Amino acid sequence: MDSAIDLYDVDLHCHTTASDGLLSPTEVIRSAAALGLKGIGITDHDTIQGWQEAEIAGRNYQIKLVRGIELNTDWKGREVHILGYELDGSSDYLNRQLKGLRKAREQRMLEILDRFNHLGVQITFQEVQQFALGESIGRPHIAQVLLERGYVSSIKEAFERFIGRGAPAYVPLYKLTPEEGIGLIREAHGVAVLAHPGVRRLEDGIPAWIDVGLQGIEVSHSEHNHEDEQRYRTLAKEYNLLMTGGSDFHGEARKPGVKIGYWGVDEEVILQIFDLAQRN
Structure with missing residues (x-):
């Protein structure tokens, strides 16, 4: 094609x-x-x-x-x-399971934000939520905050420097x-x-x-x-x-x-x- x-x-x-x-x-x-x-x-x-x-x-x-x-x-x-x-x-089974996965995402966000705190970067959960327009929150929403606050110049840089696998604020997601x-x-x-x-x-x-x-x-x-x-x-x-x-x-x-x-x-x-x- x-x-x-x-x-x-x-x-x-x-x-x-x-x-x-x-x-x-x-x-x-x-x-x-x-x-x-x-x-x-x-x-x-x-x-x-x-x-x-x-x-x-x-x-x-x-x-x-x-x-x-x-x-x-x-x-x-x-x-x-x-x-x-x-x-x-x-x-009901599907919705219960999905709710549990989304709760795990929220817990991960809090752990990532705690790591940022130790790095001297102050980001609140409320700031991240402003970019999460739906009920499923993820690392791209944190990347958006970093971009808006001027810590990075692109979403890609946010992952490479801070939240990608192996980076200082990375926290693995609970997965099935x-x-x-x-x-x-x-x-x-x-x-x-x-x-x-x-x-x-x-x-x-x-x-x-x-x-x-x-x-x-x-x-x-x-x-x-x-x-x-x-x-x-x-x-x-x-x-x-x-x-x-x-x-x-x-x-x-x-x-x-x-x-x-x-x-x-x-x-x-x-x-x-x-x-x-x-x-x-």
Whole structure:
């Protein structure tokens, strides 16, 4: 695909202000519709808060919505992201578990801010909350405070100097295992998909995750090169897994150069997701 000219029909991996994206669900969907996309996936971290607004916007802009979520999990010291699509948002179990994950995020924020205090950088939780417009708080919101206060000149610098892995204010996030994340999605009748496996070369874990309910692999992604796409396309065919794709859009200031629709799938993949979810 020549991304300067052609866009995909559907972008299945977009973040909004419900977690760490810069655009509201309505703004993401309006942007996708303006580009001529036929479908969009809203996949915020640890929250389904943006779904209701996204559903209204999807109807208004006549674009198919795939309701999703992204869970951060840990496997052998490596971060593994699991996408869930078309879960039952009314599931008490799902909502209890997500609430617990968001509480863990808040606790992490307090520990990071305590580390900043020891570094002589005074940041309050209230300042961070001003940038967290949704219920799922994360390190990008701290990065935004550092940028606004003039401690750094970019979000990237904030991670490299202060809050990225190995940096002085870094605190690891409590994470589920991939098996727990997949189980949570499947328990809520959703479709479980391994996100951007090429970022950390996760193919060794795929067979075991299939055994516990993994149903798809994100093949097209902004951090995958052509070889990654080919590798995971081949693996998906070998294991008869759904092939998904998306930009991982957060907004230009948060992920420069990552634009809606430049990575994704054909419209028929939405029907495959809906079909799998119905059978789950």
